[in-house]
Amino acid sequence: MKSHLEFTQRHMGDSKIRTVAMKRTHRDTFLITGGCGYFGFRLACSLHKKGAKIILFDTVPPNQEVPEDIVFVRGDIREYAQVEKVITGVDCVFHIASYGMSGWEQLNKHLIEAVNVQGTQNILRACTEHGVSRLVYTSTFNVVFGGQVIENGDESLPYLPLHLHPDHYSRTKSLAEMAVLKANGTVLKDSHGVLRTCALRPAGIYGPGEQRHLPRIVGYIEKGIFRFVYGKASSLVEFVHVDNLVSAHELAAEALTPDKQHRSAGQAYFISDGRPVNNFEFFRPLVEGLGYPFPRLRLPISLIYFFAFLTEMIHHLIGPFYNFQPLLTRTEVYKTGVTHYFSMAKAKAELNYEPQEHNLDEVVQWFRSRGHGRKCHNSFISQFLLNILFVSAFVAAALSFLPVVGS
Template identity: 35%
Template structure:
């Protein structure tokens, strides 16, 4: 059935993949973002700042389903008001508009960091409590927003659920993989942080999109999905720097040798954050050097995806190895000079 589907944050990496998929499925898609530059002819593009309640109300008129993907990813301990204004207030504006327009379905793109407290999580499932300590404005605000969304589900006309991906990568990535490549090209990625014995989950972009499509389809009366959160990953935990190494080996760069002790990396990250704060705080320019990200590198954080498989009828179709290959192939297609030498086996 063709539906009118609005996707917030539709110009970013994840948002654009969602726009493309829902449009390819034949739905009438509205891409709502602070950037309204069109990238395909069969999609409606709307300039939208989700902090503007009146603008959100107007944008959601006539919509059947909302995929709320817009957020400010910022794990430094600065620009706190900006992060909360987008991630929580923006979400509250979406919820108010869903009620006003009696929108049946809302899928919220949350984060696995909602349950992370800086300690090991091994095969964690959705029974884990929310983090009880402050990790970063991003994580704190995403927790608050997810709580609002799940409590909101079913109290009026809207059924809602939350999708919790972890370390998303793939073709079109404009943040995670490019930051890695910037470091390796500059010769700044020769050592791992810690012992490379802690496992992390990763999520290939099309696997995440599959899960969102499945969730939107199943948000109907009587479905178990309403009011629920779901971890979405590839289900193939791997040490963080093993993943990075596989990626750069595909491009012909040498393997990562040696290590930097956690205490040193954490201290450097803390100093970098302090300097950034003195400058007023920069958004979307972290490059992995924050205390939050350094803690991630030296702890287990991988999740059980059985609930999503059961409730959503979803399973990850693209393996981690295939996802890395597809990501590299797309990068090299756009920038052939990225690959040096012969592709590593």
């Protein structure tokens, strides 16, 4: 390879050398764990359009048409033999696969631990054993956030102490990110190279076709459950459009290469649209765009947190027999009702990340094109859930009058 580049340098200008290097990079093979999910598949399609070879590694096949030269391999990152087999010959891994982000998944601690921690260890081991020199890990804001107010935080913030994480997902994602960044610089087996790693910490992902959060929100709207908001109107959070997140991952992988002096190696980056907004105001265009009135009732966040706690306790008792979807978990209450937003300065300076401006118009159109947006009457279950909420409010108020032990 060196002699070929020396020959090229003697016959081409610097700009042409950069073009050749870029074309070579575009022919690299990328493995995307969790590649059949919303974000993973979007990333795969973007890389594919630029000429890269793509392997999707997931427990389920993609739910949309896949270009012929994108390879899907069914597998589980918890099984090292499967990881080892699929990673052979890969140039760069995007490790996106995780479990337990929201809803009832947050309450399955055993599976969360196995996927997020053991699975990540398998990926790191396989990269080292099979000479993969680049790994980009998709982390989360939650590695530093546990319900405390953060305004314009940056990457100098310490990890939240593990025992303070309000949910197991955040705790295990923190452990996984630590392992990924610690592995940076590991010598590759039977190779003169080393493993370069970095981690991206995205905000909540949105975009047309997103399948985790937005359908759940629209379901609440259509069932008449979305009757109130909570927390202070001044509380601010962040979101990231899927295409901005795709761009950040591509830039991070590129910044791990020798051409970019490995500038992202060993680094973590917060990634968002860079526009802090009240969580409920962010979704106002979606609510009103589908033809529903935006709630006027605002409840204290302490009340909703108490309701989420009761819901989790009920799920713990009856979950083994009936695994229902909690209306909210305690972590979701924190993430949506407590101010936490972060600076993009490091990502802009080191990755050349420039988020493009997006809104929810395309999301509204996506749902409308699938028959959503019709008015509906309150269902029995929505009224039942509202009744539970108000009973919880009564109990919380009653408890506040009880004497404190030892006073």
